[in-house]
Amino acid sequence: MRLKRIFSMAWENMKQRRLRAFLTTLGVFIGITAIIALASLGEGFRTSITEQMEQGFELDVLTVIPGSLFAGYRRERFTDINVADIRQVSNISVATGVMQIGNVTLYEGDKKVTAFVATAVNFSEFQEVFHDRLRFETGGIPEEIGNSSLVIGYKVNHPNETETTFANSDDEVIMTVSVPMIKPPYIKLENRTFTVAGTLQKTGAAGLTNFDYWVLIPLDTAREIYGNVTDLIFVKVSNSEFSEAVAQEIEALFPPYQITVLVPITLIQQVDFILGMVEIFLASIASISLLVAGIGIMNIMTVSVMERTREIGILKAIGAKNRTVLAMFLAEAALIGLVGSLTGVPAGYGAAYLLSYVLSRFVTPQQNRIVGTPEVERATVTPIFSWSWVIVAVIFGVVICILFGLYPARKAARLNPVEALRYE
Amino acid sequence: MGFILDTNDVKKTYRLGEVLVPALRGVTFKAKEGEFLAIFGPSGSGKSTLLHVVGGLDRPDEGKVFVDGKDLLELSDSELAEVRLRKIGFVFQFFNLLPRLSALRNVELPLTLAEISEKESVRKAEEMLKLVGLQKRIEHRPSELSGGEQQRVAIARALVNDPKIVLADEPTGNLDTATGQEIVKLMKHLNKEKGQTFVVVTHDPTIAENADRILYLRDGLIEGGDVLVDTEPPDVPREEMDRNKTCVACGRKILQLHTFCPYCFAYQGKTELPEEG
Numbered sequence: 001m002r003l004k005r006i007f008s009m010a011w012e013n014m015k016q017r018r019l020r021a022f023l024t025t026l027g028v029f030i031g032i033t034a035i036i037a038l039a040s041l042g043e044g045f046r047t048s049i050t051e052q053m054e055q056g057f058e059l060d061v062l063t064v065i066p067g068s069l070f071a072g073y074r075r076e077r078f079t080d081i082n083v084a085d086i087r088q089v090s091n092i093s094v095a096t097g098v099m100q101i102g103n104v105t106l107y108e109g110d111k112k113v114t115a116f117v118a119t120a121v122n123f124s125e126f127q128e129v130f131h132d133r134l135r136f137e138t139g140g141i142p143e144e145i146g147n148s149s150l151v152i153g154y155k156v157n158h159p160n161e162t163e164t165t166f167a168n169s170d171d172e173v174i175m176t177v178s179v180p181m182i183k184p185p186y187i188k189l190e191n192r193t194f195t196v197a198g199t200l201q202k203t204g205a206a207g208l209t210n211f212d213y214w215v216l217i218p219l220d221t222a223r224e225i226y227g228n229v230t231d232l233i234f235v236k237v238s239n240s241e242f243s244e245a246v247a248q249e250i251e252a253l254f255p256p257y258q259i260t261v262l263v264p265i266t267l268i269q270q271v272d273f274i275l276g277m278v279e280i281f282l283a284s285i286a287s288i289s290l291l292v293a294g295i296g297i298m299n300i301m302t303v304s305v306m307e308r309t310r311e312i313g314i315l316k317a318i319g320a321k322n323r324t325v326l327a328m329f330l331a332e333a334a335l336i337g338l339v340g341s342l343t344g345v346p347a348g349y350g351a352a353y354l355l356s357y358v359l360s361r362f363v364t365p366q367q368n369r370i371v372g373t374p375e376v377e378r379a380t381v382t383p384i385f386s387w388s389w390v391i392v393a394v395i396f397g398v399v400i401c402i403l404f405g406l407y408p409a410r411k412a413a414r415l416n417p418v419e420a421l422r423y424e
Numbered sequence: 425m426g427f428i429l430d431t432n433d434v435k436k437t438y439r440l441g442e443v444l445v446p447a448l449r450g451v452t453f454k455a456k457e458g459e460f461l462a463i464f465g466p467s468g469s470g471k472s473t474l475l476h477v478v479g480g481l482d483r484p485d486e487g488k489v490f491v492d493g494k495d496l497l498e499l500s501d502s503e504l505a506e507v508r509l510r511k512i513g514f515v516f517q518f519f520n521l522l523p524r525l526s527a528l529r530n531v532e533l534p535l536t537l538a539e540i541s542e543k544e545s546v547r548k549a550e551e552m553l554k555l556v557g558l559q560k561r562i563e564h565r566p567s568e569l570s571g572g573e574q575q576r577v578a579i580a581r582a583l584v585n586d587p588k589i590v591l592a593d594e595p596t597g598n599l600d601t602a603t604g605q606e607i608v609k610l611m612k613h614l615n616k617e618k619g620q621t622f623v624v625v626t627h628d629p630t631i632a633e634n635a636d637r638i639l640y641l642r643d644g645l646i647e648g649g650d651v652l653v654d655t656e657p658p659d660v661p662r663e664e665m666d667r668n669k670t671c672v673a674c675g676r677k678i679l680q681l682h683t684f685c686p687y688c689f690a691y692q693g694k695t696e697l698p699e700e701g
Contacts, residue, residue, distance in 0.1 A: 005536050016524050314520045317481055318534050318581065319509025321502045418482045421520065 006324070010331035017304075021336065024300050027293030028340025029347065032397050034286035036348025036390070040383035041355060042279030048381055050272050057264035059240040061129055062247055063209075064233040068257040075258045078230040082253075086233060089249045091242040096125035097230030099222050104215060106156070107174045108167045115156045116213035118177070120222030123151075129236045133211065139169025139198030142218065149197035150175070151216040157199045171196045175215070179225055190225065240265060283389075290397065293340070294404035297333060301408035305329070305415075312412050313420025326413035333405025334398055341397030345390050352383035427490070428588055428621045429455035429478060434487035436473055447473040448484065449644035455589070455623055460615045462635035463625040466689050470644040471625035472593050478623065479512050479591045480504040492588050509537055513582025513620075515611075517594035519574040521566040527553060527577045528562040534585045552580040556610060572603035576610065583614060590615075592624040596631065608634050629686035633679070640683045647691075648683030 014021040066075040083097040099120040106113050123141050142149030157166045167173055179188045203211050237246045247261040360380045436448040447470040455461050465471050476482040480496050489496040521530045528549050535545035553562050556576040566574050582590050596604030612634050615622045624631055632638050640648045667680040673690030683692055
């Protein structure tokens with residue numbers, strides 16, 4: 001019997017039992033809706049996160065930190081020789097070492113603020129590396145290196161997020177730093193006077209560093225107090241494509257597990273990979289509902305085969321082959337799967353957009369004030385339409401239905417015609 | 425002369441729980457092409473089983489069944505289905521139409537199974553329904569048709585694929601006498617018109633009276649009637665066989681050739697046919 005006729009007969013049969021066909025199809029519909037909704041939201045989530053990361057990270061800036069994040073080995077700080085060695089690596093445009101001093105307090109008259117980190121930098125090199133991010137509200141980069149100028153980050157300058165600022169360019173401020181000593185009390189507080197060269201605009205957390213909570217001071221000034229040490233080395237590669245190669249070369253300069261090179265592209269790829277797994281995981285959870293739908297189909301079809309035993313007997317008596325009977329029942333299962341999937345796909349996207357609207361309308365993300373996550377008005381995750389998910393969902397829906405229809409269909413095909421005819 | 429249907433010592437035993445029920449205990453009979461053969465027997469004599477075996481719906485435990493020269497026992501399930509589709513038409517006591525399909529679709533079904541195009545199969549099915557006198561009721565479903573009309577649809581369905589043999593299992597068993605007679609007439613008419621072989625199992629005397637030949641089945645054995653022993657057709661003239669006699673048990677008028685009374689199933693003793701001159 002021709003396939004077209006088999007399908008048209010199966011369709012007629014389903015029309016005869018509308019309610020039953022509707023309910024079995026509903027199961028598949030819900031399963032596919034759930035899969036598509038979760039997958040498209042997952043993909044939207046992944047895309048928005050990677051996009052944000054790509055915007056935030058300077059893709060061409062590698063950060064070299066002492067010690068190994070993976071082996072837990074803590075290395076001494078870097079020396080100038082290390083920095084010089086790194087500068088020799090090919091495809092590097094700039095490499096600059098910085099020193100970080102924790103918990104400094106600034107005074108301007110009777111105003112007082114605490115900065116998260118004071119970072120001592122070589123301003124000209126630092127500007128070359130972070131050219132795009134160093135945007136000033138007032139003032140600019142200190143012209144002479146080695147003087148006592150400083151640059152204040154946005155959150156330090158606007159402690160309460162208001163328009164009132166702590167200081168403006170050309171103001172004089174006093175910085176209190178704690179200096180380690182060999183003898184007790186081991187720490188000495190020292191006051192230094194700086195001139196504010198500039199105040200930074202808000203940058204937010206971009207990649208691994210957040211200038212908002214920083215105060216930038218000249219490296220030479222810091223070295224007068226702390227000596228010639230370097231905490232971090234920022235390396236700008238001439239093209240972000242070389243990131244991995246440059247990172248490997250830098251790692252090769254040191255004994256194993258002594259340093260870690262943070263490569264933004266690799267981080268983004270890893271995050272992307274993890275979120276991709278999460279997306280698949282979400283879709284798999286949704287697939288469980290499709291399995292439940294499949295069992296529903298098996299159940300209904302088994303009942304249907306019993307009800308139609310006599311009909312099957314008649315069909316066989318007038319010459320239907322086993323495989324024709326099998327095909328007739330499988331065609332019904334496939335049609336249920338097809339109708340359920342094809343209606344479930346648009347419903348899934350509809351549900352995803354609805355969910356994303358509800359999320360953006362009623363849920364405000366919690367902001368982490370310490371790390372300084374970028375401030376977003378509302379959470380926005382736009383579901384992403386993808387043909388590959390549509391195709392996968394439809395095929396999956398149909399295949400599940402056929403698989404679960406196989407048992408009852410085989411049961412029907414193998415009925416003994418004489419016994420089937422006698423069935424009341 | 426070849427036989428369209430030839431069975432040889434067919435045995436079939438059913439199992440009902442623990443009990444073995446012998447339905448056929450060695451049935452041998454032949455059918456000539458184009459004849460109207462009635463197999464006559466009381467209920468439980470194995471009539472239906474015989475028809476199922478001959479029609480390729482069931483396989484015998486022992487013996488041979490040849491349909492149009494093909495040994496059914498050597499065929500696979502799907503080849504048997506092919507034989508049922510193209511060589512055999514079934515007519516049942518309970519009509520066995522698909523309840524949700526119209527008369528036309530029911531008749532069309534064998535053509536659809538035979539992969540004939542929809543246009544052609546609709547044309548053929550309409551023609552067939554016209555032949556059985558139902559041209560005005562083709563869109564009706566079985567539930568909207570009378571018993572006689574349903575049986576006409578069933579006959580149309582059995583004949584639509586131009587089978588060599590039509591097997592009918594108590595075709596009048598579920599109809600009133602008048603309708604039953606109409607159906608018998610219709611079958612007889614089609615038998616003459618289209619030249620197909622009809623094998624009808626029944627205990628309806630009307631059919632027996634219209635048959636070309638009658639066989640008697642009792643307890644799974646052919647116990648008499650017009651058994652074709654050789655490949656030669658019987659030399660007994662039809663008129664002789666049609667002569668009347670009186671049933672030994674109930675006294676009703678029956679035909680000379682009846683081994684069993686069609687009314688009371690009493691055994692009539694050895695059939696004595698007049699000697700040839």
